[in-house]
Amino acid sequence: MGTDVDIALLVKELCHHDAETEWIEFKTNNSDAEMIGQRISALANSACRLGIPTAYMVWGVDDKTHDVIGSSFRYRLEKRGNEELENWLHHQLTDNASFEFAEDVVCEKHVTVLMVQAAFCHTVDFERVPYIRVGSYTKKLREYPVIESEVWSRITKSDFESIAAKGGLTLPDALSLLDFPKYFDLLGAPMPQSRDEVAHYLCDDEIILRQDDGRYAVTNLGAILLAKNLKDFPTVARKALRLVQYKGRGRSEILRSKDYEGGYAVEFESAVEMIMALTPSKEDIIGAVRVQTTAYPERAIREILANALIHQDLTVTGSGPVVEVFSDRVDFTNPGTSLVDLMRLVDNPPRSRNQKLASLMRRFRFCEELGTGWDRIISSCEALYLPAPKAVEYEGAGGSVRISLLAYVPYRSMSLRDRVMACYWHACICFTNGETMTNKSLRCRFGEGGPSSSTVSKLLATAVGDGLIKPVDPETAPRYMRYVPAWA
Incomplete structure (x- = not known):
């Protein structure tokens, strides 16, 4: 749909049909708001049933001869009570109703076209009642159980x-x-x-x-x-990617904000570059070569951003993916709840609610559909001795998932929860690599100057007590103890 459609050409194409169909209706001057609301519901549901993207209602065309005769209907001037017609219709229809009015002069006559998008997710209802087109008539959907079944079958199969x-x-x-x-x-x-x-x-x-x-x-x-x-x-x-940088650790002061206007494939690389530019980096001299070290691994940034775009719930209205850069972390938030347990992101097989989007993003080489994205995220963070990323799910308004990359902090400054989660995800990575976690491997994970062997032993005992990991052989001597995730 769109007001940049050539209305004159559209009307002429619609007039070529021999008679009114389930997805086309012609009117002259009828401006009754109730009628229009019912027709939007009927046309949307009929278009869904027939697999047609857009249905139409046209004012100014004779419904028998299909001659352009013009119309006095002006949707901008119509009101229901004190409310403009278009706003009133949106309030009376379900939230999945998508329609648009357009006007033009055709054959020197004024014509108005209502373009109605096919129903998705559920039927389009007017005043809580779904309607359907049966031939050239508008009827309540519940009166035709066979057609109702066909509509719902199409809805459940559509995406x-x-x-x-x-x-x-x-x-x-x-x-x-x-x-x-x-x-x-x-x-x-x-x-x-x-x-x-x-x-x-x-x-x-x-x-x-x-x-x-x-x-x-x-x-x-x-x-x-x-x-x-x-x-x-x-x-x-509203699904455009938004990038926001804040001063400090909170959201009280915004330093910069950018809404990416283009599609994800168009903007992905520039978004990654901007995120990396907004995060701190330093130059080290290794031998005679200057080496730039970033605060966060680009590999993790790319994976998390791609996952946020792919796994969002596209049907959640009014929100899209957001990247927030703070002094101590980077948050990636996408609308929709997770399809898998957030504690099983490493080992679960890949699942996506947006199969076509995921497939094309893979072919564009932005991601893989192998279920190994989280493995790479954890491994790249461990390589820089960063705390383990945080994954949190929020309820309400369709839900959302937030993944946080945390900046480096010495082991002694990490919270107990961060230490335990680093231990858990290290055990997961070892297990998926066909290995087991040990006291030594966990000490290496935290880097030089990290915890002592006795401190790590206490951390391992805490993770076992929290039900996150378990020893492979509880009876073995402590120095030979090996661990796997509790779910293994």
């Missing part, structure tokens, strides 16, 4: 990524909204010489879709990955 973010576009208009050269660059493939060839590849990966009427739609997947500007796509505009 947010495949839904049209903006439809009714000519191919040049669709391509103009996307940084499609980036797509071929990231795949290491040569750029096709014609638009039709470009469209062939983008359609194969569901970046764009060819509609039945010959126009094109950019999918949510295409928009969120390759949009030149996410604000061009209302369904994903």
Whole structure:
């Protein structure tokens, strides 16, 4: 959907249909708000059932002859009580209703088009009642149990990524909204010489879709990955990556803030570079060579950022992934709860609620779908003797997950909880590598000047007491004791 659609061309294409269908309706001057609300519900649910990205209602076209006759309907002037029609409709429809009005002059006559996106996640209801189109009639969905079953079957099989973010576009208009050269660059493939060839590849990966009427739609997947500007796509505009740097350890004073306008594939590298630039680094002289040491491993930054983008719940409205840089940590927050237990991130098989997004991000070489991302994050932090990253899940408003990379602190300055979690994740990494944790390996994990053997023994006993690790053989002598995660 989008107001930059050629309305005149769209209307002419819709008029080519022999009769009203379940996804097209023609009106003259009917401006009844209740009628419009019911039609939005019916058209959205019918489009979902038929697998069509966008349905339409057109004022100014005769429903029998399909002649353009013009209309006196002006949606901007219509009100329900003291509220503008469009706002009132949003309040009466369920939160997954996505629609847009547009106006133009066609054949020297005023025409208004209502573009309605297909229902996703659940049915689109008006005043808590779902409607459906049966032929050219609008009916309550519950009165047609077979059709209702078909709608819900389509909803359960559909995914947010495949839904049209903006439809009714000519191919040049669709391509103009996307940084499609980036797509071929990231795949290491040569750029096709014609638009039709470009469209062939983008359609194969569901970046764009060819509609039945010959126009094109950019999918949510295409928009969120390759949009030149996410604000061009209302369904994903709030999913833009945001980067914020604060002064000190709290959020009371913002030093800088940046909202990345482009899609994730377009902005990923620049976002990583900016995060690394905002975190402290130092230069050491090793031999005759200057070596720059960063506060956080770039490998961990890349992995956590990619995971935050891929594993977010795209259906949670009003929020997107956020990176916050503090003096002592970097927080990565994404909307949606975790699909796996946060304490089992190392060994669990890979799972993603956004399969197409994850697949393309892997092909773009931003991540792997092997379930080894957390292993690499832990290992890279251990290599710099950093505290173990923190993973926290928050409830409310769809939930969210926050991963925190912590800056280096000496062992004596670490909290007991941080010490215990470092012990736990070290045991996990050893286990996945086919090894076992020992007193010596844990001492090495904390680096030179770290805890003594007796101090580590006490730490191991605490981790055992907390139910995080267990000895392989409880009867062996203390100096030969080996440990694995409690779940092993």
